[in-house]
Structure formats: structure tokens, C-alpha cells
Amino acid sequence: MPLLWILVIVLCLGVAGYVLGRQRAMASAGGDRRILHSLPSYYGANVSIFTIVPALLVLTIWLFVQPVVIERQVTSMITDTAIEDAGSRGLVMTDVRRVAEGLEVAIEQGALTSEEAQNIRTEFTNVRSRLGEVGVALGGEVTPEVLDAAQRYRELNRIGNQMMTIVVLILAALGLGYAYARTHQEFRARNTVEYAILTILVLASTIAILTTVGIVLSMLFETFNFFQLYPAQDFFFGTEWAPTFESDASELGLLPLLWGTMYVSVIALLVAVPIGLFAAIYMAEYASARVRSFAKPLIEILAGIPTIVYGLFALITVGPLLRDYFAEPLGLGTSSSSVMTAGIVMGIMLIPFVSSLSDDIINAVPQSLRDGSFGLGATHSETVKQVILPAALPGIVGAILLAASRAIGETMIVVLGAGAAARLDLNPFEAMTTVTVKIVGQLTGDTDFSSPEALVAFALGLTLFVITLGLNVMALYIVRRYREQYE
Amino acid sequence: MSDATAPSPTAPTSSLLKQDDRTRRRNRAETRFRAYGMAAVIVGILALVLLLTSILSNGLSSFRQTFITFPVTLAEERLDPQGNRNPEEMARVTTFGYAPLLGQSFVEHVQSMGIETDLGPREMAAMISDEAPGQLRAMVLANPDIVGETITLELLAGGRIDGFFKGRVTMASAERDNNVSPEQLLLAEALREQGVMDTRFNWDFITAPDASGQRPEAAGLGVAILGSFYMMIVVLVLALPIGVAASIYLEEFAPKNRFTDLIEVNISNLAAVPSIVFGILGLAIFINFAGLPQSAPIVGGLVLTLMTLPTIIIATRASLRAVPPSIRSAALGLGASKMQSVFHHVLPLAAPGILTGTIIGLAQALGETAPLLLIGMVAFVREYPSAPPDGFFDPASALPVQVYNWTQRSDPAFVERASGAIIVLLVFLIFMNAVAILLRRRFERRW
Amino acid sequence: MNDMRAVERDVDTNDLKITARGVDVFYGDTHAIKDVDVDIVDNTVTAFIGPSGCGKSTFLRCLNRMNDTIDVARVEGSIMLDGEDIYDPKVDPVQLRAKVGMVFQKPNPFPKSIYDNVAYGPRIHGLAKDKAALDEIVEKSLRRAALWDEAKDRLDQPGTGLSGGQQQRLCIARAVATNPEVLLMDEPCSALDPIATAQIEELIDELRSRYSVVIVTHSMQQAARVSQKTAFFHLGELVEFGETGHIFTNPSDPRTESYITGRIG
Structure with a gap:
């Protein structure tokens, strides 16, 4: 039975359960809802939940487990010679799956009856061309062995699906029956339903943890694979970044990328911190309500x-401007994408980030400190420089760390503004590249996930994640400590 | 220490009405400091103005396009050799069969207008966009009966001709350009005076799909807008319920323990994880592990959901916290369960804040580019994704990725297209933020 | 020598330090102070009393133009310090506040060391020509605030680490260090425990010998203990102003009497 139908039936059972549960509860109370422990709708919802949730849970798990089990069963049918011919077990299995799916498609389109599909023989029929007619393209001719495996694959799938349908529907019916039997005027339906809702709430909030785990795992495994192919110390301490298409010749050193990342970030912070901080000071301390608004x-x-948008701004405006008015007259280079371009534009992007964080932090400094300073005859700027800023310093340091983490992780501005050439250079008007640019570079387009050139992106991602995570944790810690100080 | 040796504190000091040197110096420092602050604010605003001017001045022209209007004779012997108007047989004639027809009709039209030119027929025909034969073919196949007639068509002019009318291409630049000659520009100028060529508003920029790197004049945002729209649906459908559920738990029910602490730390960290890392997550988990298709809005939507969740959770929690405890106590005092008090009273009161936060989260997600690059949305997609739910699994592009895509192409006309796409993106963002601000103004409640 | 100074002081006693005439203060549309006339005499402690919100603190903050820092506040009338109008456009509030120091309700030491707290005023006003002179000012100010003995061994530690009473004395030391002529105190003991309060009150009495002190308090006992002159404010008006003993024993206005006997406030 198709998945959709199972879902529809289960949901219908759920709705039926709702109606039945409600009715039974009302009946048990003799039609007087005041006698019930909970509102009638809770009894209905309770039956619904017992009908739907276990059934769908099993369905989900089944859908994940069945392919793995079948794969294992079918794989054992394939001989070693077939694997050698095709290159790897995975490739043979891909063929098997495609043939099996192709046969299903053929039946669906009416090109084959199910008996014909069952009895199809490589000896009598060109399976490849038959499947090609229904739009399933195969890489090579189908060997009898693969066809057998595909038939087995179909058979197992059919059995699996049948069993799944039966199990899920029985479970739904059982759940319905169980909850229906329990429905009685004294049954605490509301508590059960609320418990179910609470479980959903808890599950929703664990998604944050799952995401973090997902991020770490997804990068950890591939990074591990990468280090099997490419020595870790060459990655961390290599000063050359030169991936090539013939493997074994690639140089995948992290240092030039890290240097570019840091250089761009430092320039960005040199732009953003003074401007953002002064803007925040002006907004918080000087500006009239009208100007501020x-x-x-x-x-x-x-x-x-x-x-x-910043990336495009760097590419079409700032880059050419810097090249024509600074780099070329000063003889520092002819590239419009440069560390300076990306740094300045990224700095502009970070101005509001620094200023709004600093604004919050400056406003958190208690008014009594300002009064104390004014009361002693200090001017406003003396108050800011000698009382407010020192008092706000931890918070501002936290804000700058957060801004730094942003700068390091920023991608589009550097992709469009900094260039793609990895080099260790001091000239800020030279194109350099960053960790994020190379992650994009190595993972876009057709990628072969078994080559170190693609896998290195995961190692880069993990490096980036660790650096920014460190900065964030430090910044959050500092900011939190700072907030507590004035609470 | 004896008091007598101390300087008398009440010594008749200087008059208040006269500033001493030191005070003057200090006041000058004050003025300077204030000026720095003002300068910083002005620099910030100037940066914004410069950014917007740069995008607008480069991009506004992309909404206008140059068209050539002339009669085209749809010769039957070329387009329908069998003469039976059977679309399936006519489909055998490729765009290469249509191109000469257009060229020929165009040359004849120019000659009939009596315009003098040194250009040969081939160079004249080159002024028509390469996209035009394809458009004509689609038109003929959709309506085979027009074959054999002479119809007046409005066709795209080539990118360089279009650029000439927009000021991007000049006579001087045409000298050095292999794709266009000054003579062609002269002819274009003459044709414009005759009303054959005309630059006007171009809906196709917003609705048409992308075009190849040689045909900037035909490239449009249709697929990208649709793809972005599909992703926003996925984000809204997933992130809003999950975000609200998580916030309700954390704000209303969560006990203070290790587990909830862990969740809190995770949420605040996820909010600061670089977006590209989410792209790696999407690639590794959704595509390589779960086997979802590349370039599909569903994958983009899932990745953006994970990125948007912290924003929505933070906003939702803030608005839940803003609902005063007295409301909860009142409901509990009437015998409502904790769950009922939250869902019946607190949540409706917090709804405007939640909605505002959600819209702002969506706006962020709409502009996000980097993670989408990794899950294959850079692919060149000309087919519109089909209607949902199947469309969620069809390849599509996204607005910001389309911008990136166009910046990577060599024809300078794509700079205009990319800037134009950004204007479209910014219009969407302004609209969303305006709605959020209006909601906040309209429903904001101070307790 | 001390005697000679004492004689000088007696002569000064009748000097008017501050004269306020017809002062009105507005916060936006609110008329916070209505037509107040007050004379502050040198080397005396003047107490402003009255129920919460009566405007006594607002008026105090007019005396060193602290209201300038609030955008919506507007002051009318004349306040003369040593015969000069402190609201004259030529007057720099920065210079004025160096002469008229202020101590606040809540102890508000800067998040700096004890030494830097006290040295803050002298540094910004340039009162010390070198480090030694600054050290001397700091020591003298801490002695005057009766904090030297407790603080001398921990001058480099943060002022926020002191106890509440010590913090308030640090704030007094900080105010004294700029060499003011008038010391304004806005409910300086309201955040302190009784023992610390007693110490501060004792200190205020000593400070009287050098400065004219204006103190806002809502404790009538405190006003009676420390002040020589008392002004009673009610709803933004100055109801009665005179010798402390006179006000407390024989108030001439019925509102003053009600307040003192606890019927309003």
C-alpha cells in the first residue's frame, strides 16, 4: 500500500477515535459534562493521540530501518567478481537499485505487467533498452547477477512494505481500542493530553541540541576521512594552498587561508569598532531624541x-574605487578584489552590529555613575572616557569578540570582494582568500566526496566552527558576567 | 597634617562668569569628542546612502529592456515542410531554423525603411537577441496556425544594443568589442528614431527564467523568486511551530537544570554560528545522508529553518516574558491548568510579538546566500519548479543565489542584472520589515 | 592658629553663599518647583525636608545645575552663588560643579580603585601639579571623610568592594577632593544602616567647618540632628524656612506642623 494511503488511514482512524472517545465519555457521564473529569474534547484527543502517535512512530522508524536491512540482505548475494568488475560494492548496489526502481516504473507505466517484470530474463530481453524506453537510464548492460539481486530487492521491499502496512494499521487500531476502553468519566484525560503536548514542546526545544550535534557530526566524520587521505600536520601547518585535479599533488595548507581570514577580519574591525563605538556613544549620550529617532x-x-548586497557593493563599487584611487597610483597592485576591499565593506556591515551592542551596554551603565561624575564637574566626554567606557569595557570587549566571530565566518563579502588566490602577503591591496571562500570553492559544482580536495572543505568548516564557537562562548560569558554586575 | 597648611578651601576663587584656560581646553576637547561621535554616525549613514545609490544606479535600468518591433514572415516551407500544422512534426525544426527567418525579415524591414547602413545581413541579424528564435519557436508551436502569415513581433534586442541605449556601451567601447560594432550602434540609433527600437519596462526580468551567459538581455528572476518563495513556505511551516513550541517550553515549563541550560547555551550559540556552517550541515545531512535532491527548495528551506529557529525562539521568548505574571496567576486562580493558561491566555497575548519576530527571521532567511551555495542552488535552472508539494523537490534557484550567479558571469550586462535582482530582493525585505513594524506599532502593548 | 580660623569663621557665618529668588522648575509640562526663595548661609548645614515628590531633590539639583543633564527640565528665576548668577549663559556648568560638589542618595563609587575614585576630580580639574600633590589631596580628602584609617592599606582596590557606609564616605571624599565651596547631599543616608548613618551624620557636622552643606532628607530626626537651618517643601512650594530649632518646635505654617506631627507625608 502506498505510504500516502497508510497515512490517510491512520489519520482517519485518529479522527474516528476523537469522535468515539468523546461520545463514550459523554455517555459514561450520562450526557452531563459536569460529571466528567476533563472537558469532552480531551477524551477525544486522548483517543486520537493513542491511535496516531504509536503508529506513526513505528512507521517512521520502519522507513529508516527497512532500507538498511534489505540492503544488507541483497548485498550478500553479490559475488566478489561482480564487485571487481564494477569497481566497488556501492556502484553495484546503485545498479541494483536502479534496475529495481526501473522495473517498478515500467509496471506503473504499463510497459510491463508485473508477471513480465517478475520473469524478465537477461538472456531473452535487453533489460537496459526496455527500461530506457520508460525513461530509466542505466549506465551499462544488466548482468544476470544484478538482475537477480534487483528481483530479490523488489521482493524484499514488497514483503517489507506489506508487513509495515499491517503492523502500522494494527497498532493504530490497538491504540484506538486501548484508549477507547479506558475512556470513562473519571479518567484524567486532560492530564494525558497535556503530557503529550509537553512532550512535543520538549522535543521541539531539543532541536537546538540536535542541530549542534548534527553540525559537529557532519563535519567530524568527513574531517576524519580527510585526515586519512591527507596528513593532519600538512593541513594545519602547510603554507601552500594549491589543489589540483590529479590527486597526490594537491597542497592543502590551512595557513594562507587563515592568514587571509584574519587580515580581512582585522581590517573590518578597525573600520567597525571605532565607527560603531563612537556612533553608539553619540546615540546613547549626546543625540537628542529627534536625531536618535x-x-x-x-x-x-x-x-x-x-x-x-554588501558583496556586490564590494565587487562593483568599492573594489574598482580602491584600485583606481589607491592601489594603482601607489603602485600596490592592480586587483580590484583585495583584502582592503573586503575588509572595508565587511567593516561597514559590522558597524550596526558593534553600535547596537555597545549602545545596549552603555545604556546598562547605571545613571548614578554619570551623575556622580557630572556632580564632580566632569565634562560629558570625560565622563564617557573615564567612567562609562571603563565601566562598560567588559561588555564592549564581548561585543567586539562577537563582531570578530561574525567577520571570520562571513562568506559572501569575501567571496565577491577578497579574491580567490591563497597567499601569505602583507600588501592589503592584494587579492587573498579566506577559509569561507575555499569552503564554497571546494563544495560547489560537481564534487567527488572521496577526494581530499572536497573533503578538505569539511576540515575547513570544522576549523571555522571551532574558532567562532570559542569566540562566541567567550563573548557570551563576558557579556553575561557584565550584565550580572549591574543587575 | 595641620589644617592650616592646607590651601584654604573657601579662598575667593575665580569668578564663575569667566572661563579659565583649563576649562576652555576641556570644553574644546568636549567639542572634539562630540564631533567624532557625530562623524561616526554620519559615516554610518553615508555608507548606507552610498550602498543604496550604488545598487540603485547600477540596477534600476535592468527593469527596462530594448525591444525591436518588425514584421516577421513565418515561411511555411521552413517551419512546417509537411504543411500539416502538426506540432510534433514542427518541433523537429530547431531554433536554428527560426533564426534565419528573423534575420531575413529584419533586414528586409530595415531596407524598406530606407535606412542606409554598411552592415551585411549577418551583422544586422546579430542585433537581435539570440533568445528571440527560441521565443518565436515556442510561440509557433503553441499556435501552429500562424505559420505562413506575416506577423508583427516585439523581440529582444541583443545585450550590447540594449547596453548602448542604457549608456553602458559607447561607440568607443564598441571599437574594442568583438560582439558589437559602431556601425551596429549607428543603425540602432537610426532605428530608434524610426520607432523600430524602443526601451521600455520589462516584466520578463521579474517573471522569466535565467538565461545563459551570452544572453543577459533575456535573463530573468522568475525561477529564483519562485524558489525563494517555496523556501520561505518551508521555513514558515517548520520554524514557526517548532520555534514557538520550544519557546513555550523554555519560558513556561522548563525546570532550571543541566538539560535546559544545555538547550539555552545551544540556542545562543547557534544564533552566532557562521551561516556557511549550516550549509555544510545541509550538504552532509540532508543531501548526502538523507538523500534529498540537490538544488531543491525543500533542502534550502530545511537549512534556513535551522538558521531561523534561534531568531524566532529569542523573539518569542521575549514576548512571552513581556506578558505579566498576573495574567497567568489569574488563569491559574480560576482553576485552569498550566497548559490551559499558557495556550488560552499567554500565547494569544504574545502573538503579535511572535509574528513580528517570525517575519524578521524570514527576512533574514530570504537574504541568506552562503549555505544555499553548498546545497547546489547555484545550478543553472531554466525550468520553473512545479506546484507544491512536488515543486519543493524540483531544482530551483533563490534570489540571493541568483545575484551571486550573475556576478560570476563575464558579460558586464550581468552587473546590471545582479543589481536589479538586489533591488527586487530589497523590495521584498522592505515590505516584510514594514509589515513587522506595522504589526508592532498596531499591537504593541505596554504592561 | 586654629583659633584664628575659628574667629574668621564667625565673621563669615552670616555671609550668604547662595541666594535663590523666584525659582520655578518645569519638567516638560509639570510645574515641579513653584516660586522658591532660599538663602544658603556659609558654614552651616541647611536641611531640605518634605514628603516624597515635594521637589526638594529637584531644587537641590538646581543648585549645581545637575538638571541640565535632563533634556526636558527648565529652570526659571535666579540663583546666585557669591553674587554671580549660576544660570548666566557665560557660566560653564563644569566650573560651577567644581565649586558646588554633590553626594548622591545611593553610594555610586566608580568602578575604579579607591585612589582613582578620589583622584578623579582633582585630575580632571587639574588641581595637582604632580603625583605627590595628588597623593596629598587624596589622603587629605579621605581623612576629611573619615575613611583614611580604613582605606589607607587598600587604596588600589576597587571602591565597589567597600561596605555601603564606606562607599558613601568614599563619595564624600571624592566630592571634597575637588575643593568645593558648597556640598550638596541628596538623602546621603537613605541607603545605609543606622550605624553607617550615624557615622555620616557625624561627618556632616565636621564638614560644616569648611563648607556650606545642603542636605536633602526625609528623616526629620536627621534634619534636627545635623542642620542649623531647615526648609520645608510641600508640593513644589517652599512652605517654611528658618532656624531648625524654630521649625521643629514652633512651626508657623499648619502644613509644617502636620508634617512634623506625622499627619501628612
């Missing part, structure tokens, strides 16, 4: 602009 949103618009 239009200047603050304007600067915050910068924060809402997607990074691709």
Missing part, C-alpha cells in the same frame, strides 16, 4: 541588508 533606524538598516 531617525539616525538609529538608518544605521540599523545596515544590519538588515543581506550580505550578498
Whole structure:
């Protein structure tokens, strides 16, 4: 039975359960809802939950487990010679799956009856061309062995699906019956339903943890694979980045990328921190309510602009400008994409980030400290420089760390503004590249996930994740400590 | 220490009405400091203005396009050799069969107008976009009965001719360009005076699919907008319920223990994880592990959901926290269960804040580019994805990725296209943020 | 020598340090102070009393123009310090506040060392020509605030680490260090325990010998203990102003009497 139908039936059972449960509860109370422990709808919902949830849970697990079990069964049918011919077990299995799926498609389109599909023989029929007619393209001729495996694969799948249908539907019916039998006026239906809802809430909030785990695992495994193919010390301490298409010749050193990342980030922070900080000071301490009411949103618009827009700005405006008016007259280079281009544009992107964080932090400094300073005859700037900033320093350091983590992880601006050439150079008008640019570079387009050139992206990603995570944790810790100080 | 040796504290000091040197110096420092602050604000605003001007000045012209209007004779012997108007047989004639027809009709039209030119027929025909034969073919196949007639068509002009009318291509640049000659530009100028060529608003930029690197004039945003729209649906459908459920648990039910601490730390860290890392996650988990198709809006939507969740959770928790405890106590005091008090009273009161946060989260997701590059959305897609739910699994592009795509192409006309695409993206963002601000203004409640 | 100074002081006693005439203060549309006339005499402690929200703190903050830092506040009328109008456009509030120091309700030491807290004023006003002079000012100020003995061994530790009473004395030391002529105190003991309060009150009495002190308090006992002159504010008006003993024993206005006997406030 198709999956959709199973779902529909289970859901219908659920709805039926709702109606039945409700009715039974009302009946048990003799039609007087005041006698019931919970509202009638809770009894209905309770039966629904017992009908649907276990059935769907089993269904989900089944869908994940069945392919793995069948794969194992079928794989054992394939002889070693067939594997050698095709190159790897995985490739043979891909063929098997495609043949099996192709036969299903053929039956569906009416090109073959199911008996014909069952009895098809490589000796009598050109399976490849028959399947090709229904739109399933195969890489090579179908060997009898593969066809056998495919037939077995279909058979197992059919049995599996049948069993799944039966098990799921029985479970739904059982759940319905169980919950229906329990429905009685004294049954605490609301508590059960609320427990179920609470479980959903808890599951929803664990997604944050699952995401983190997913991020770490997805990169950890592939990084591990990468280090099997490419020595770790060459990656971490290599000063040359030169991937080639013939393997064994690639140089995949992290240092030039890290250097580019740091160089761009430092320039970005040199732009963003003074401007952002002074803007925050002006907004928090000097600006009249009117000025603040239009200047603050304007600067915050910068924060809402997607990074691709900054990237394009770097590419078509800032880059050529810097090249024509600074780099070429000074003889420092002829490239419009450069560390400077990316750094300045990224700095602009970070201005609102630094300024709004600093604004919050400056506003958190208690008014009594300002009063104390003014009361002693300090000017406003003396108060800011000698009382407010030192008091806000931990918070501001935290904000700068967060900004740094942003800068290091930023992708589109550097992809479009910094260039793609990995080099260790001091000239800021030279094109350099960063970790994020290379992750994009190595993973876009057709990638072969068994080559070190592609896998290195996962190692780069993990490096990036570790660096930014470290900065974030440190920053959050500092900011939290700072907040506590004035609470 | 004896008091007498101390300087008398009440010594008749200087008059208040006269500033001493030191005070003047300090006041100058004050003025300077204030000026730095103002300068910083002005630099920030200037940066915004420069950014927007740069994008607008480069991109606004992409909404206009140059068209050539002339009569085309659809010769039957070329398009339908059998003469039976059977679309299946006519489909055998490729665009290479249509191109000469267009060229010929165009040359004849120019000659009939009496415009003098040194150009040969081939060079004249080259002024028509390479996309035009394909468009004509689609038109004929959809309506075979027009074969044999002479119809007046409005066809795209080539990218360089279009650029000439927009000021991007000049006589001087045409000298050095292999794709266009000054003579062609002169002819274009003459044709415009005759009303044959015309630059006007071009809906196709918003609705048409992407075109290849040689045909910037035909490239449009249709597939990208649709793809982005599908992804936003996925994000909304997944992130809003999950985010709200997680926030309700954390804010209303969670005990203070290791587990909830772990969740909190995770959420605040996820909010600061670089977006590209989410792309790696999507590639490794959704595509390589779960086997979902590349370039599909469903995968993009899932990745963006994970990125948007922290934003929605943080906003939702803030608005739940803003609902005063007295509301909860009132409900509990009437005998409602904790769950009922939350779902019946707290959640509706927090709804405007949650909605605002969700829209802002969606706006962020709409502009996100880097993770989408890794899950294959850079692919060149000309087919519109079909209607949902199947369409979620069809290849599509996304607005910001389309911008990136166009920046990677060599024809300078794509700079205009990329900037234009950004204008479209920004219009969507402005709209979403405006809705969020309106909601906040309209429903904001101070307790 | 001390005697000679004492004689000088007696002569000064009747000097008017601050004269306020017809002062009105507005916060936006709110009329917070209505037509107040007050004379502050040198080397005396003047207490402002009255129920919460009566404007006594607002008026105090007019005396060193601390209200300038609030955008919506507007002051009318004249306040003269030593015969000079402190609201004259030519007057720099920064210079004024160096002469008229202030101590606040809640102890608000800067998040710096004890030494830097006290040295803050002298540094910004340039009162010390070198490190030794600064050390001397710091020591003298801490002695005057009766904090030297407790703080001398921990001058480099943060001022926020002191106890509440010590912090408030540190704030007094900080105010004294700029060499002011008038010391304004805005409920300086309201955040302190009784023992610390007693110490501060004792200190205020000593400070009187050098400065004219204006103290806002809502404790009538405190006003009676430390002040020589008392002003009673009610709803933004100055109801009664006179010798402390007179006000407390024989108030001439019925509102003052109600307040003192606890019927309003």
C-alpha cells in the first residue's frame, strides 16, 4: 500500500477515535459534562493521540530501518567478481537499485505487467533498452547477477512494505481500542493530553541540541576521512594552498587561508569598532531624541541588508574605487578584489552590529555613575572616557569578540570582494582568500566526496566552527558576567 | 597634617562668569569628542546612502529592456515542410531554423525603411537577441496556425544594443568589442528614431527564467523568486511551530537544570554560528545522508529553518516574558491548568510579538546566500519548479543565489542584472520589515 | 592658629553663599518647583525636608545645575552663588560643579580603585601639579571623610568592594577632593544602616567647618540632628524656612506642623 494511503488511514482512524472517545465519555457521564473529569474534547484527543502517535512512530522508524536491512540482505548475494568488475560494492548496489526502481516504473507505466517484470530474463530481453524506453537510464548492460539481486530487492521491499502496512494499521487500531476502553468519566484525560503536548514542546526545544550535534557530526566524520587521505600536520601547518585535479599533488595548507581570514577580519574591525563605538556613544549620550529617532533606524538598516548586497557593493563599487584611487597610483597592485576591499565593506556591515551592542551596554551603565561624575564637574566626554567606557569595557570587549566571530565566518563579502588566490602577503591591496571562500570553492559544482580536495572543505568548516564557537562562548560569558554586575 | 597648611578651601576663587584656560581646553576637547561621535554616525549613514545609490544606479535600468518591433514572415516551407500544422512534426525544426527567418525579415524591414547602413545581413541579424528564435519557436508551436502569415513581433534586442541605449556601451567601447560594432550602434540609433527600437519596462526580468551567459538581455528572476518563495513556505511551516513550541517550553515549563541550560547555551550559540556552517550541515545531512535532491527548495528551506529557529525562539521568548505574571496567576486562580493558561491566555497575548519576530527571521532567511551555495542552488535552472508539494523537490534557484550567479558571469550586462535582482530582493525585505513594524506599532502593548 | 580660623569663621557665618529668588522648575509640562526663595548661609548645614515628590531633590539639583543633564527640565528665576548668577549663559556648568560638589542618595563609587575614585576630580580639574600633590589631596580628602584609617592599606582596590557606609564616605571624599565651596547631599543616608548613618551624620557636622552643606532628607530626626537651618517643601512650594530649632518646635505654617506631627507625608 502506498505510504500516502497508510497515512490517510491512520489519520482517519485518529479522527474516528476523537469522535468515539468523546461520545463514550459523554455517555459514561450520562450526557452531563459536569460529571466528567476533563472537558469532552480531551477524551477525544486522548483517543486520537493513542491511535496516531504509536503508529506513526513505528512507521517512521520502519522507513529508516527497512532500507538498511534489505540492503544488507541483497548485498550478500553479490559475488566478489561482480564487485571487481564494477569497481566497488556501492556502484553495484546503485545498479541494483536502479534496475529495481526501473522495473517498478515500467509496471506503473504499463510497459510491463508485473508477471513480465517478475520473469524478465537477461538472456531473452535487453533489460537496459526496455527500461530506457520508460525513461530509466542505466549506465551499462544488466548482468544476470544484478538482475537477480534487483528481483530479490523488489521482493524484499514488497514483503517489507506489506508487513509495515499491517503492523502500522494494527497498532493504530490497538491504540484506538486501548484508549477507547479506558475512556470513562473519571479518567484524567486532560492530564494525558497535556503530557503529550509537553512532550512535543520538549522535543521541539531539543532541536537546538540536535542541530549542534548534527553540525559537529557532519563535519567530524568527513574531517576524519580527510585526515586519512591527507596528513593532519600538512593541513594545519602547510603554507601552500594549491589543489589540483590529479590527486597526490594537491597542497592543502590551512595557513594562507587563515592568514587571509584574519587580515580581512582585522581590517573590518578597525573600520567597525571605532565607527560603531563612537556612533553608539553619540546615540546613547549626546543625540537628542529627534536625531536618535531617525539616525538609529538608518544605521540599523545596515544590519538588515543581506550580505550578498554588501558583496556586490564590494565587487562593483568599492573594489574598482580602491584600485583606481589607491592601489594603482601607489603602485600596490592592480586587483580590484583585495583584502582592503573586503575588509572595508565587511567593516561597514559590522558597524550596526558593534553600535547596537555597545549602545545596549552603555545604556546598562547605571545613571548614578554619570551623575556622580557630572556632580564632580566632569565634562560629558570625560565622563564617557573615564567612567562609562571603563565601566562598560567588559561588555564592549564581548561585543567586539562577537563582531570578530561574525567577520571570520562571513562568506559572501569575501567571496565577491577578497579574491580567490591563497597567499601569505602583507600588501592589503592584494587579492587573498579566506577559509569561507575555499569552503564554497571546494563544495560547489560537481564534487567527488572521496577526494581530499572536497573533503578538505569539511576540515575547513570544522576549523571555522571551532574558532567562532570559542569566540562566541567567550563573548557570551563576558557579556553575561557584565550584565550580572549591574543587575 | 595641620589644617592650616592646607590651601584654604573657601579662598575667593575665580569668578564663575569667566572661563579659565583649563576649562576652555576641556570644553574644546568636549567639542572634539562630540564631533567624532557625530562623524561616526554620519559615516554610518553615508555608507548606507552610498550602498543604496550604488545598487540603485547600477540596477534600476535592468527593469527596462530594448525591444525591436518588425514584421516577421513565418515561411511555411521552413517551419512546417509537411504543411500539416502538426506540432510534433514542427518541433523537429530547431531554433536554428527560426533564426534565419528573423534575420531575413529584419533586414528586409530595415531596407524598406530606407535606412542606409554598411552592415551585411549577418551583422544586422546579430542585433537581435539570440533568445528571440527560441521565443518565436515556442510561440509557433503553441499556435501552429500562424505559420505562413506575416506577423508583427516585439523581440529582444541583443545585450550590447540594449547596453548602448542604457549608456553602458559607447561607440568607443564598441571599437574594442568583438560582439558589437559602431556601425551596429549607428543603425540602432537610426532605428530608434524610426520607432523600430524602443526601451521600455520589462516584466520578463521579474517573471522569466535565467538565461545563459551570452544572453543577459533575456535573463530573468522568475525561477529564483519562485524558489525563494517555496523556501520561505518551508521555513514558515517548520520554524514557526517548532520555534514557538520550544519557546513555550523554555519560558513556561522548563525546570532550571543541566538539560535546559544545555538547550539555552545551544540556542545562543547557534544564533552566532557562521551561516556557511549550516550549509555544510545541509550538504552532509540532508543531501548526502538523507538523500534529498540537490538544488531543491525543500533542502534550502530545511537549512534556513535551522538558521531561523534561534531568531524566532529569542523573539518569542521575549514576548512571552513581556506578558505579566498576573495574567497567568489569574488563569491559574480560576482553576485552569498550566497548559490551559499558557495556550488560552499567554500565547494569544504574545502573538503579535511572535509574528513580528517570525517575519524578521524570514527576512533574514530570504537574504541568506552562503549555505544555499553548498546545497547546489547555484545550478543553472531554466525550468520553473512545479506546484507544491512536488515543486519543493524540483531544482530551483533563490534570489540571493541568483545575484551571486550573475556576478560570476563575464558579460558586464550581468552587473546590471545582479543589481536589479538586489533591488527586487530589497523590495521584498522592505515590505516584510514594514509589515513587522506595522504589526508592532498596531499591537504593541505596554504592561 | 586654629583659633584664628575659628574667629574668621564667625565673621563669615552670616555671609550668604547662595541666594535663590523666584525659582520655578518645569519638567516638560509639570510645574515641579513653584516660586522658591532660599538663602544658603556659609558654614552651616541647611536641611531640605518634605514628603516624597515635594521637589526638594529637584531644587537641590538646581543648585549645581545637575538638571541640565535632563533634556526636558527648565529652570526659571535666579540663583546666585557669591553674587554671580549660576544660570548666566557665560557660566560653564563644569566650573560651577567644581565649586558646588554633590553626594548622591545611593553610594555610586566608580568602578575604579579607591585612589582613582578620589583622584578623579582633582585630575580632571587639574588641581595637582604632580603625583605627590595628588597623593596629598587624596589622603587629605579621605581623612576629611573619615575613611583614611580604613582605606589607607587598600587604596588600589576597587571602591565597589567597600561596605555601603564606606562607599558613601568614599563619595564624600571624592566630592571634597575637588575643593568645593558648597556640598550638596541628596538623602546621603537613605541607603545605609543606622550605624553607617550615624557615622555620616557625624561627618556632616565636621564638614560644616569648611563648607556650606545642603542636605536633602526625609528623616526629620536627621534634619534636627545635623542642620542649623531647615526648609520645608510641600508640593513644589517652599512652605517654611528658618532656624531648625524654630521649625521643629514652633512651626508657623499648619502644613509644617502636620508634617512634623506625622499627619501628612
